Amino acid sequence: MADVTALLAERLQAAFDALAPGADPVLRPSDRADFQANGALALARQLGRPPREIADAVVASAQLGDVCERVEVSGPGFVNLVLSRSFVERSIREMAADPRLGVERTGTPERVVVTYSHPNVAKEMHVGHLRSTVIGDALCRMLEHLGHEVVRENHIGDWGTPFGMLIEHLVDVGEETAVAELSVGDLTGFYQAARESFDRDDDFKERSRRRVVLLQSGDPETLRRWMVLVEHSICYFDEVYAKLGVLLTDGDIKGESYYNPMLPQVVKDLETAGLLVEDGGALCVFPPGYTNREGNPLPLIVQKSDGGFGYAATDLASVRDRVDVVGATRILYVVGAPQAQHLQMVFEVSRMAGWLPAGVGAVHVLFGSVLGTDHRMLRTRAGTSVKLVDLLDEAVSRAAAAMAERGRDAELSREEQQSVATALGIGAVKYADLSTDRVRDYVFDWQRMLSFEGDTGPYLQYAHARIRSIFRRAASETTSAEEAGADLRTGEGSTLVIGTPEERALGISLLGYAAAIAAAVDESSPSKLCAYLYALATTFTAFYERCPVLRAPDEESKQSRLALAETTARVLAEGLGLLGIEAPEQM
């Protein structure tokens, strides 16, 4: 087992179970040792015995001889654990030989629906979509890596009253003009022009209303025009996704229109279940515990008084679809924090209606806003919301400029420069988004996120490229080093010796990889993985400074350090990959 944390937890659990079945060992990384178990303190009251005595009992009974060189009670009753050199060496050797770097596939695979991104047809993608798209993408990659079956869903806004207005505008400007506008990504211009006509022209407004009715009733010509808007918007979304480098494809799209035919049945079944209440002409469900401004029960409006369906109806239909048709055992909603109450109500009503069984978890993976350096919602100088494409293009051009400034571009071909600039720029934006606790707002600062110092994407990419450079050099210097590199990848004949404190620190850090991914997935928090990778990179830098690799004192040490470096590079590249960030070989 290459997951050291899991192994220690297992061994300690046995020792704690002997004292009090099910007691939590409270295993944590430690400043004073490699790990510490704090469970004895918590057990003291329950067992009515002094904590140190309990800790002594744990130390006496725990089977840790093959793992730790020192297990001792400290302070009021902490159990400090110091891994043995041979165990660290053996574990790293196993990890290096493992194509999965010690990350085991789950024993209980789930079918997880992850719904994210959610752009609107004929409307620009902005920074809000960035967060949902990037976080959702990272979650999908991590879940899949652990062996879960992931079903990505992109719930695009492709239905509803705005389409009356949008289709009429399409008719007015002509399809060719409309398609041209949408194709170049001028979605804002198209939408705003439609909106303007709607607000100014009563005749247009009336046509729009009639058009919605035609759309709802399935009028073929109206549907065809609607499809023109949808298809061209999707083409545009795909361009943005390609720039971003995310997994979403057209096949993942399940927009509002997909659920539209199911809405009457949703209403019917809620009625049959006796949950539906008419209030002010609208059909509502009142989940307990929610109140409005006046302290009255707060409804989830399923059908509006004009007969149209609200987005609650669509969300309820999507729950049913995900459970009954897709077969989800867990559903992750990567949606902004403002939707928290709405989603809680949707989940609650779904449970009440029996559409969301107790065994199926529905989780709102909420996230905060993107702020400018002035700490207000990120806006352009003109005060409009920032187009996502503009932001991504700027990221790449800033990255290219930064490369040129450092003169690092000379060694690379034009194509390589472009590719590295893309990796750096997009990686910087993604890492900045993923590395902070997602529930908080974060400040979008070009200078900081593109810096090669500190907790940034470029710093991690650089750390990776620098290690690869050692191997390029090794290959050009001697053939034995190259062979060593090949051996390491297969795990055959690799030596691994932990001598210096820096080697040990790097080794222990490497062994935390599996636990870091587990934590990130458990909490749907990519930032946990980011924090791990950053710590690994800084630990590597300290190692790199003090422990010459190619000029190691002896051949055994050299092979060992090559193995540590190689494994570090693999963890960095794979870890960044799980975040959806590229790790160029050279930059």
Next chain:
RNA sequence: GCCCCCGUAGCUCAGCGGAUAGAGCACCGGCCUCCGGAGCCGGGUGCGCUGGUUCGAGUCCAGCCGGGGGCGCCA
């Protein structure tokens, strides 16, 4: 008015109920003829306030203060 989220160093952020609260940036001072200096080492009483729970609270609970968001027919 009610509900949700946030408040940690000058700035940006980590801290899964555990020991002396940590990084990066910025600033100051050192180091390094060495595998990519985009480096290394050193320099710091800061958990919004007040109570409570606990052997132990930045972390949990209550109230308050400050910021953001939400609260019936937009999605």
